Amino acid sequence: MSGRVPVPAGRQPGGGMVVPPALLHHRRSALTWVTVVVLGLGALVIAGIFVAVAGPGPFALVTFLAALAFPLILLVIFWLDRYEPEPTRYRLAALGWGGVVAVILSFVVESAAALVTGNESFASFAIVAPVVEETGKGLFLVAVVLLRRQQIHGLLDGVVYGALVGVGFAFVEDILYYLSALREGGAAGLTATVVLRGVMSPFAHPLFTSATGLGFGIGLTSRSPAKRVAAPVLGFLTAVVLHGIWNGSAVYGTRNFLLAYAVVMLPLLIVIISITIWARSREGRMLVAALQQTVQMGWTRPEEVRWVARLSDRVSARRYAGLHGGPHATRAMRAFQQTMIEIAFLHNRFVDGTAPRDVNARMLALLDRAAALRPYVILPPELARPTLGGPTPPAPPGWVPPGLPEWYGPGAGTRPSGAGWS
Structure with missing residues (x-):
C-alpha cells in the first residue's frame, strides 16, 4: 500500500474518498451521555450561583482572568499525552469532574466540617480542606478504574487524568477566590490574588492530584497485589500532605508561604515533570x-x-x-x-x-x-x-x-x- 496513492475502497471520481461512518466514530455509551448531562447541569448550576451572587459583569471578568492561567498547563499535559492520547471525551470528563463534582463535594463537606472546626481555623485550612478536596478529585480516578479500567495503560495516564482534574478544580476555585477578592479588596485585592493564584501557583491543584494519579498509574501497571493497593494510597496521601503544607504555610504569613513555595512546591514540580518526561520517552520506545x-x-x-x-x-x-x-x-x-x-x-x-x-x-x-x-x-x-x-x-x-x-x-x-x- 505504501507509496501508492490510489486506494480502491471508497474512491470517488473527483479524488475524494467516502469512508463508512461506523469506522470513524466510536459509539457513545449510556455512561457517556449520563456524564455529559450531569456535568453540564452541574456547571450551569455553579455558574448560575456565581452570577446571582456577583452579577454577570464581575463573573465574566473573573472567569476570563481565571482562564488565562491554564492554557500553558493544558498544552504541557497534552504534550505529555501525545504517544497514546486519551480520548477527548475522557479529557473533558476529567476537567468537568474537577470543576463540578469535586467542587460541589468539597463545598458541601467543608461547610459541614466548618460547623465543628470553624471557617478560619488552621485545622480547616491545613487538614480538612486538603483531605476533602483531594478525595473529591481523586474519586475520578477511582471511577475510571471501576468503569473504564482499560483507559489507564501506565503511570503517565494516571498523571494526565489527575492533572486535568486538578485544572478543572483550580479553575472554578480561582473564580470563587477572585470574586471574593474583588468584593472585599476592589481592583487592588483582585490583582494581588490573580498574581498569587494565577501567576505564581496555577499548577498547585494539578500538581497535588497528579501525585494521586501517579500512584494509580504505578499500582495499575504492577504485578504485585500489595503494590496495586499501596501505590494509589501513598499517592493520595502524598497529595493530601502537599496540599496541607501549601495551605498551612499560607496561614502563617507571606514569609512561610514563600518558603514552602521555594523549598517544597517548585522542587516537587520539577520532580513530577522529570518523571513524566521520562515516562513519555519510555512510552515512545x-x-x-x-x-x-x-x-x-x-x-x-x-x-x-x-x-x-x-x-x-x-x-x-x-x-x-x-x-x-x-x-x-x-x-x-x-x-x-x-x-x-x-x-x-x-x-x-x-x-x-x-x-x-x-x-x-x-x-x-x-x-x-x-x-x-x-x-x-x-x-x-x-x-x-x-x-x-x-x-x-x-x-x-x-x-x-x-x-x-x-x-x-x-x-x-x-x-x-x-x-x-x-
Missing part, C-alpha cells in the same frame, strides 16, 4: 518495540509502523492522506493510527503481565477494526525510510514472542473467519 513485535506476529504491516510510532510522521501521514483522499481519508488515517496505538499498548500490557482477562477478545476487536480501516488508509511513499530501533528480524508465520502462551492472539488459531488483517 515501548510503542516502537510493541509495533515491531506485532509485525513479526503478522498483525501489522512493516510499512505501517513508522507512521504510527513517530509523532511527526503521524502528522505527515494525515496530511498526505488528506491531500490525496480528502477529509475522510484524513479521518480514516487518524482512526487507523489510534487503533494501531491501542493494539500496541494492549500487547505491551500482556507482555508485562498486566492485561485484562479478556485480552484476546479486546485484541481481536482491535485487529478487526484495523483490518476494516486498512483499505481506506493512504500511506506516504517509503522514500528514505528510517529504521526504528534497528531492523526487524524475520520471523516464522504465527511467531509468538517468548514467554507468551500459545493461545494469545490470532496467530494461534483464534482468528475469526474473514478478519483479513494480515
Whole structure:
C-alpha cells in the first residue's frame, strides 16, 4: 500500500474518498451521555450561583482572568499525552469532574466540617480542606478504574487524568477566590490574588492530584497485589500532605508561604515533570518495540509502523492522506493510527503481565477494526525510510514472542473467519 496513492475502497471520481461512518466514530455509551448531562447541569448550576451572587459583569471578568492561567498547563499535559492520547471525551470528563463534582463535594463537606472546626481555623485550612478536596478529585480516578479500567495503560495516564482534574478544580476555585477578592479588596485585592493564584501557583491543584494519579498509574501497571493497593494510597496521601503544607504555610504569613513555595512546591514540580518526561520517552520506545513485535506476529504491516510510532510522521501521514483522499481519508488515517496505538499498548500490557482477562477478545476487536480501516488508509511513499530501533528480524508465520502462551492472539488459531488483517 505504501507509496501508492490510489486506494480502491471508497474512491470517488473527483479524488475524494467516502469512508463508512461506523469506522470513524466510536459509539457513545449510556455512561457517556449520563456524564455529559450531569456535568453540564452541574456547571450551569455553579455558574448560575456565581452570577446571582456577583452579577454577570464581575463573573465574566473573573472567569476570563481565571482562564488565562491554564492554557500553558493544558498544552504541557497534552504534550505529555501525545504517544497514546486519551480520548477527548475522557479529557473533558476529567476537567468537568474537577470543576463540578469535586467542587460541589468539597463545598458541601467543608461547610459541614466548618460547623465543628470553624471557617478560619488552621485545622480547616491545613487538614480538612486538603483531605476533602483531594478525595473529591481523586474519586475520578477511582471511577475510571471501576468503569473504564482499560483507559489507564501506565503511570503517565494516571498523571494526565489527575492533572486535568486538578485544572478543572483550580479553575472554578480561582473564580470563587477572585470574586471574593474583588468584593472585599476592589481592583487592588483582585490583582494581588490573580498574581498569587494565577501567576505564581496555577499548577498547585494539578500538581497535588497528579501525585494521586501517579500512584494509580504505578499500582495499575504492577504485578504485585500489595503494590496495586499501596501505590494509589501513598499517592493520595502524598497529595493530601502537599496540599496541607501549601495551605498551612499560607496561614502563617507571606514569609512561610514563600518558603514552602521555594523549598517544597517548585522542587516537587520539577520532580513530577522529570518523571513524566521520562515516562513519555519510555512510552515512545515501548510503542516502537510493541509495533515491531506485532509485525513479526503478522498483525501489522512493516510499512505501517513508522507512521504510527513517530509523532511527526503521524502528522505527515494525515496530511498526505488528506491531500490525496480528502477529509475522510484524513479521518480514516487518524482512526487507523489510534487503533494501531491501542493494539500496541494492549500487547505491551500482556507482555508485562498486566492485561485484562479478556485480552484476546479486546485484541481481536482491535485487529478487526484495523483490518476494516486498512483499505481506506493512504500511506506516504517509503522514500528514505528510517529504521526504528534497528531492523526487524524475520520471523516464522504465527511467531509468538517468548514467554507468551500459545493461545494469545490470532496467530494461534483464534482468528475469526474473514478478519483479513494480515
